[in-house]
Amino acid sequence: MTMLVLCDHDRGTLADASLEALTFGRDLAAAAGVSCEAVVIGKGAEGAVGQLAAYGAAVVHLASHDVLTDFGPEAWGETLAQLVASCGASVVTACGTDRGNEVLAQLAARLDEPFVANCREVDPSGDTWSLTRVQWGGSLLEDATLTADHKIVSVAHHVVEAAPASEPAAGTVAAFSPDLDASLARTVVTDRVVLSRGITLSTAPVVVGGGRGVGSAEAFAPLEELAAELGGVVGCSRAVTNNGWRPHSDQVGQTGTRIAPQVYIASGISGAIQHWVGAMASKHILAINTDREANIVTRADWAVIADLHKVIPAITEEIRRRRG
Amino acid sequence: MRILVCVKRVPAPGAKINITADGRAVDTAHLGFTTSPHEECAVEEAVQIAEAHGGEVTVLTLGPAEAEEQLRYAASVGAHSLVLVPIEEVDWDPQRTAAALTATISGIEAAEGAFDLLLFGNESADAGGFQVGVRVAHALGRPIVNGIKGIDVGDGSVTARREIDGGFEVYEVPTPAVLGVKEGINLPRYPTMKGRLASKKAALVTIEQSTEAGGQLRERLHRPVEQVSETVILGEGPEAAAAVVDVLEELGVLA
Ligand SMILES: Cc1cc2nc3c(=O)[nH]c(=O)nc-3n(C[C@H](O)[C@H](O)[C@H](O)COP(=O)(O)OP(=O)(O)OC[C@H]3O[C@@H](n4cnc5c(N)ncnc54)[C@H](O)[C@@H]3O)c2cc1C
Ligand SMILES: Nc1ncnc2c1ncn2[C@@H]1O[C@H](COP(=O)(O)O)[C@@H](O)[C@H]1O
Numbered sequence: 001m002t003m004l005v006l007c008d009h010d011r012g013t014l015a016d017a018s019l020e021a022l023t024f025g026r027d028l029a030a031a032a033g034v035s036c037e038a039v040v041i042g043k044g045a046e047g048a049v050g051q052l053a054a055y056g057a058a059v060v061h062l063a064s065h066d067v068l069t070d071f072g073p074e075a076w077g078e079t080l081a082q083l084v085a086s087c088g089a090s091v092v093t094a095c096g097t098d099r100g101n102e103v104l105a106q107l108a109a110r111l112d113e114p115f116v117a118n119c120r121e122v123d124p125s126g127d128t129w130s131l132t133r134v135q136w137g138g139s140l141l142e143d144a145t146l147t148a149d150h151k152i153v154s155v156a157h158h159v160v161e162a163a164p165a166s167e168p169a170a171g172t173v174a175a176f177s178p179d180l181d182a183s184l185a186r187t188v189v190t191d192r193v194v195l196s197r198g199i200t201l202s203t204a205p206v207v208v209g210g211g212r213g214v215g216s217a218e219a220f221a222p223l224e225e226l227a228a229e230l231g232g233v234v235g236c237s238r239a240v241t242n243n244g245w246r247p248h249s250d251q252v253g254q255t256g257t258r259i260a261p262q263v264y265i266a267s268g269i270s271g272a273i274q275h276w277v278g279a280m281a282s283k284h285i286l287a288i289n290t291d292r293e294a295n296i297v298t299r300a301d302w303a304v305i306a307d308l309h310k311v312i313p314a315i316t317e318e319i320r321r322r323r324g
Numbered sequence: 325m326r327i328l329v330c331v332k333r334v335p336a337p338g339a340k341i342n343i344t345a346d347g348r349a350v351d352t353a354h355l356g357f358t359t360s361p362h363e364e365c366a367v368e369e370a371v372q373i374a375e376a377h378g379g380e381v382t383v384l385t386l387g388p389a390e391a392e393e394q395l396r397y398a399a400s401v402g403a404h405s406l407v408l409v410p411i412e413e414v415d416w417d418p419q420r421t422a423a424a425l426t427a428t429i430s431g432i433e434a435a436e437g438a439f440d441l442l443l444f445g446n447e448s449a450d451a452g453g454f455q456v457g458v459r460v461a462h463a464l465g466r467p468i469v470n471g472i473k474g475i476d477v478g479d480g481s482v483t484a485r486r487e488i489d490g491g492f493e494v495y496e497v498p499t500p501a502v503l504g505v506k507e508g509i510n511l512p513r514y515p516t517m518k519g520r521l522a523s524k525k526a527a528l529v530t531i532e533q534s535t536e537a538g539g540q541l542r543e544r545l546h547r548p549v550e551q552v553s554e555t556v557i558l559g560e561g562p563e564a565a566a567a568v569v570d571v572l573e574e575l576g577v578l579a
Contacts, residue, residue: 071493073458073469096454098446098486102470102504105455109462114419114539117447117454130543135452140341140350141546148539154454186467191494193485200490206577230577238361241511248508254449255361255507263575273340284575286568287555295339302556302571304564314562318569319578 001034002087005057006080006094006103009040012047017095019055019162024155025093026056026165032124034091036169037061039083039176041076042068046173053171054164061087063176071099072188077106079178084111084150086176091124096134096154104152113148118156137254138277158281199233201250201257206232206265209252209279212239213268213289213308220246222312223267229319235259237269253278267308271296288312325379325477327370328432329443330425330457331363331398333391334450340547347544349414350450359394362445366505368512369475370443371402377477380404382432382439386411386424392528399523400515406528407432415451419538422459428531429464441482442502446470461502469495470504 005025007018022038029036038057040048045062052060061083067075080103084092092107094100096118108115118134120141129146134156146153201207208227210220220234227234235252236245252259254274264282269275271287271294279285280299287300288308297303304311335341335350336358342351359367370381383398385391386409395406409424416424433439442464444457454470461468474485474492482501485492487508497503515523558567572578 074467098471101447101454102458105458106462108455109459114417115453115455116540118452135545136341136450137452138548139337140343141548143543143546145541145543146539147541186498187469187495189493190496192488192491193494194491196490202489230572232577241508244511248511251508262577263572270339272338274337286558286571292557297555299553300555301553302558302568304558304560304568306559306561306564310562311564311568314565315568318565319572322569322573322578 002089003029003032003034003036003091003093004061004080004083004087004089005036005038006092006100007038007040007048007052008097008099009045009048011044014048014051015097016162017097017100017157020157020160021093021095021100021155022052022055022057023162024160028091028093028122028124032091035059037087039063039080041079042070049171049173054168055162056165056169057171058169059172059174061174061176063178065178065180067180067182067185067188070189072184073102073106074187075180075184076103077110078180078184080107081110082178083176089150091151093152094154096156100154104154108152111150111152113150113152114146115152116144116146117154119153120156120159122153124151136277137274139254139273201233201235201252201259204233204259205262206230207235207252207259207261207282208232209235209237209264209266209269210240210308211237211267211269214240214245217245219309222309222316226265226312226316229316232261237275266296266300267312269296270294271299325373325377325441326382326437326439327373327379327441327443328382328384328429328439329363329366329370329398329403330460331359331367331383331385331394331445332448332450333357333385333387333394334360334448343545343547347546348542349545357390357393359397360445360449361507362447362449362505364512365507365509366443366445367398367401367403368510369505370441372510373441373475373477374402382407384425384428385409386416386421395528396523396526397515399526400519401513402519404526406526408528408530409533410530415542417538417540417542418451418453418455419459419540420535422456422463423535424533425456426460426463427533427535429460431531438500440499440501442466442500444502444504446504446506457502457504464502466500466502467497468502468504469497472503472505473509475503475509
């Protein structure tokens with residue numbers, strides 16, 4: 001019996017998420033008593049074989065076809081469905097990234113099987129599996145059971161720490177040529193637009209966040225200044241984007257960006273659960289709020305209980321004073 | 325353009341999500357309800373497309389009878405017709421939901437003609453199954469791309485932009501097409517008084533579906549264990565700035 005782990009790569013360099021999926025997959029395969037095999041789709045994947053073996057792939061299926069020149073959810077899902085049939089796989093997994101979840105959903109639709117997205121734990125003993133998955137973007141967990149001939153599950157991103165296997169697996173290369181209809185090209189990427197290369201909200205070492213308490217678009221200027229002083233960026237809550245004060249690309253939370261800075265300075269933000277799930281991976285949190293009982297204050301490492309409009313400029317000034 | 329948007333009614337919790345005693349559902353005793361944010365943007369996008377190119381927007385939900393509230397809200401911001409698939413349970417599993425939505429859409433199309441565009445949210449805010457739209461599109465034999473943050477309507481196709489790290493991927497999808505939309509594609513409008521009044525009169529059709537349960541079964545909801553931290557109060561006014569900068573220095577972010 002076989003488990004397939006869908007791995008994504010960019011010209012031969014594996015995404016971190018793929019290594020998480022393999023780390024998760026090889027343990028699950030061992031517990032389920034099946035062989036752990038990787039699938040990489042598209043050209044240029046040959047360079048990734050060694051790394052896939054190191055992370056536990058007994059076989060590396062390299063799928064190629066004219067339609068697979070770039071990412072396409074339907075073509076990828078169809079390729080996976082054909083490979084499942086040809087190698088008799090009973091389990092398929094991937095990391096719960098946008099692509100991972102989308103392609104597994106495509107696979108599940110084609111096989112008419114359930115698909116359980118964003119699992120944290122999977123117990124594969126027995127015909128019916130027990131698992132724990134993420135709901136509400138991480139604010140809530142769901143215990144569920146899975147009954148299916150083909151078990152299709154994704155592992156929530158950042159839940160498993162990627163680590164090589166204690167001993168590398170064989171990594172035997174197996175070429176796979178799916179039979180794809182040219183019409184599947186209808187959902188293949190036709191172009192890419194690069195917008196920014198600098199620090200982004202998800203990678204910034206410092207995020208200065210502002211919420212409804214900031215009051216207006218103009219009132220974000222002092223937050224911008226402090227962020228610039230600290231080599232960071234400005235983030236915000238959904239109350240702010242809903243008011244049109246900042247673009248949605250600045251939004252932290254369940255339907256925005258997940259941040260993980262060294263420090264998150266959250267000002268004028270109450271810390272609703274949907275905001276918190278986007279901020280909780282921050283190493284440290286400093287809250288500035290007039291309300292001592294605000295949720296973000298009780299969850300922060302440090303807090304200043306005061307008007308952000310007075311505190312933020314004072315912090316910037318103090319930094320400049322010390323720098324001389 | 326004939327456009328259909330699928331939306332889901334979800335509770336709107338604040339600081340934390342409470343769960344019912346039997347662990348089966350979110351305790352909604354003291355909560356309001358809303359439309360999943362991605363889907364609220366999908367409705368706005370559909371209305372904008374209809375305004376720009378002419379057309380009609382239908383909004384479809386599967387949920388309790390109270391989900392009429394979310395359908396009326398969609399009408400108050402510009403949707404033309406409303407369809408409710410009533411269910412008794414708190415929620416249906418993704419396969420079952422998708423089968424019921426597919427049957428409903430097929431039924432409407434058989435009677436009134438095909439939709440050019442079906443819009444879904446990228447994922448529902450509560451269950452987050454990441455699949456209902458994909459299943460419906462596959463069952464109808466239509467193309468679908470998820471994660472969409474920009475749509476341009478062309479002649480016989482739509483150009484869709486999907487957000488990736490530091491940029492966009494572009495897709496040219498022939499219509500009839502299906503897209504999974506993300507919040508940020510637009511800024512949803514607030515209902516006007518006129519819109520609110522009109523929404524009360526908008527036609528609402530109820531269509532029963534009885535599809536079979538899928539292979540994923542919910543047992544219990546619970547909250548993740550949280551680390552409790554002791555909050556150090558650095559001060560109660562701008563004079564706290566020195567203490568704040570001490571902390572930043574200690575963290576090494578001043579370098
Ligand atoms: C399904 C769903 C998804 C959501 N996704 C997100 C998401 O991704 N991100 C997100 O942020 N929200 C999200 N929300 C919205 C969320 O529930 C909250 O409504 C939102 O986060 C509140 O924003 P806020 O903290 O800025 O505003 P409020 O809750 O109004 O808080 C304002 C805070 O500012 C403080 N304040 C006021 N004036 C001052 C001052 N002068 N100085 C200092 N402090 C002051 C107040 O004490 C208060 O704590 C989502 C909601 C739902 C239902
Ligand atoms: N009960 C429902 N009624 C209408 N649409 C739904 C329902 N559940 C899910 N959807 C649609 O399918 C999308 C994906 O849902 P999910 O697979 O649960 O993440 C949502 O964003 C909605 O557009």
